[in-house]
Structures are given as C-alpha cells and as structure tokens.
Amino acid sequence: MPELPEVETARRTLRPVIGRRVAGVLVLRPQAVRTHSAPALARALRGKRIRGLERRGKNLLIALDGLVLRFHFKLWGTVRLHPHPLVGDKETAVIVSFTDGSVLEFRELQLSELGVHRAAEVTRILAVAELGPDPFAASFTRTPFERQLRRARGAVKNVLTDQRRFAGIGNLWAHEILHRARIAPSRPLDSLRPAERRALYNAMRAVLREAVRLGGEPEFVDADGRQGRFPLAVYGRDGQPCPRDGAPVRKGRLGGRPSFWCATCQH
Numbered sequence: 059m060p061e062l063p064e065v066e067t068a069r070r071t072l073r074p075v076i077g078r079r080v081a082g083v084l085v086l087r088p089q090a091v092r093t094h095s096a097p098a099l100a101r102a103l104r105g106k107r108i109r110g111l112e113r114r115g116k117n118l119l120i121a122l123d124g125l126v127l128r129f130h131f132k133l134w135g136t137v138r139l140h141p142h143p144l145v146g147d148k149e150t151a152v153i154v155s156f157t158d159g160s161v162l163e164f165r166e167l168q169l170s171e172l173g174v175h176r177a178a179e180v181t182r183i184l185a186v187a188e189l190g191p192d193p194f195a196a197s198f199t200r201t202p203f204e205r206q207l208r209r210a211r212g213a214v215k216n217v218l219t220d221q222r223r224f225a226g227i228g229n230l231w232a233h234e235i236l237h238r239a240r241i242a243p244s245r246p247l248d249s250l251r252p253a254e255r256r257a258l259y260n261a262m263r264a265v266l267r268e269a270v271r272l273g274g275e276p277e278f279v280d281a282d283g284r285q286g287r288f289p290l291a292v293y294g295r296d297g298q299p300c301p302r303d304g305a306p307v308r309k310g311r312l313g314g315r316p317s318f319w320c321a322t323c324q325h
C-alpha cells in the first residue's frame with residue numbers, strides 16, 4: 059500500500075505535467091472513477107490546465123483550473139507519465155491526454171479512489187479524514203511530534219500508523235522507522251524513555267527523508283516507471299538477517315496487521 063514516501067515520489071515525478079492542458083480523457087474502467095460518469099469526467103476536464111500538485115497524507119491532489127483531481131492509492135495503483143499517446147492495456151483505468159501529445163495514465167487501480175471535485179469539496183473530504191500533521195514537512199519539529207504523542211496510548215506501532223496523528227505513515231514505514239529507532243513495535247507508548255522518544259523522532263525524519271530520496275519501497279513504480287530503491291530492513295523480511303546484527307527478522311501480528319522486528323536490536 060503506497061504511503062507517504064511513495065505518494066511524495068509520485069508527486070515529484072509528476073511535476074512535468076504542471077502547465078499542460080487537457081485535450082481529452084479516456085476512461086477504460088468506469089468503476090475506478092468515484093465522482094463522474096466517463097463522459098461527464100471528460101467534459102469536466104477538457105480544456106483545463108494543470109496548475110499544481112500537492113500531497114495530503116496519502117492523498118495526491120492534482121489542481122486544475124477550479125477543480126481538483128484527488129487520487130488515493132489505497133491498496134495499490136500506478137500513475138505513469140508518457141511522452142506519447144497511449145492505447146492502454148487491460149490494467150489501464152484512465153488516460154488523460156494533453157494538448158502537447160503527452161499522457162497521464164492511471165493503472166492497476168483495484169480499490170484506489172479517483173475523483174474530481176471542486177476545491178472546497180476536497181477540503182471537506184480531507185477534514186472528515188481528520189488528518190494529523192505531515193511528518194515529512196519542514197515545520198514538523200520535535201514540538202508538534204511530542205504534541206501528537208501526548209494523549210496517545212497503546213503500542214507505538216499503532217500510534218505511528220494512526221492517520222489522525224501522523225498523516226501518511228502506514229504499516230510498512232512504521233516498521234522501518236521503529237527498526238531505525240531500535241524500538242519494538244509492540245512497546246507501549248507510555249513506556250518510552252525520553253531518549254527513546256528522541257530516537258523515534260530522529261528515525262521518523264531520517265527514514266522518511268531517505269525513502270523519498272530513494273523513490274520509496276522496492277515494489278513501488280514512479281511516474282517515470284522507475285522502481286523504489288529503499289533497502290527495507292525488516293518489513294516483509296521475516297527469517298532474513300537484520301542488516302544491523304544478522305539476527306533473523308521476526309514476524310507476528312499487531313493491531314490486526316503483520317508486524318516485523320528484530321528481537322536482538324529492538325526492545
């Protein structure tokens with residue numbers, strides 16, 4: 059499931075579309091579009107120019123004149139930018155063509171949410187989600203971090219993945235952050251010593267920064283078709299050696315989701 063680093067990578071690699079004007083929209087999987095019928099979507103977007111790209115948590119927001127195309131990957135999904143017109147294949151859901159001949163392709167959408175809204179509507183949708191601060195933002199210093207932890211309780215992994223506290227961190231990156239911080243995913247938040255809270259903050263910032271720089275996790279594909287290059291330390295690596303000490307990575311369940319950690323260096 060794409061999380062903050064992957065959505066941010068998608069946003070950055072999509073930047074060349076800013077300024078391009080929509081010539082047409084081809085919907086191959088109408089069920090992928092939540093807000094419009096195929097002809098209505100084409101009518102709404104035709105002639106509009108892309109003005110900007112934003113990320114809010116795991117939402118990718120593409121601003122057009124007066125409208126916002128909101129994309130949430132959910133379980134999977136790929137957004138590709140092609141310099142030439144495209145026919146599409148059985149995985150292609152929507153093709154947005156620009157007047158310069160280039161195209162934006164949404165593919166492998168499965169459960170993804172794609173919709174076009176007025177700007178005020180998007181604000182409302184995001185308000186309902188009650189997204190917490192963005193842990194990747196420059197303004198996310200230790201003060202807002204501590205504020206988000208203050209009233210939280212339970213296992214530290216479950217707190218990290220609560221979108222109302224840290225928008226954009228999901229099960230994969232929570233485990234990578236905790237391994238970096240040497241903290242076990244099941245540790246109760248209120249048992250963390252001050253030095254461990256500091257380590258957690260530093261690990262969160264460092265892991266997210268590296269993850270974005272390396273294009274996300276290895277299965278993710280960016281707008282240019284390039285795969286993520288972040289070497290995962292624990293997530294999905296049960297039985298394989300911990301990169302820090304060689305001990306086998308363990309797997310369990312926590313909060314109804316798979317959990318991965320090294321019992322030698324995480325406590």
Ligand SMILES: [Zn+2]
Binds near residue numbers: 301302305321323324
């Ligand atoms: Zn280890």
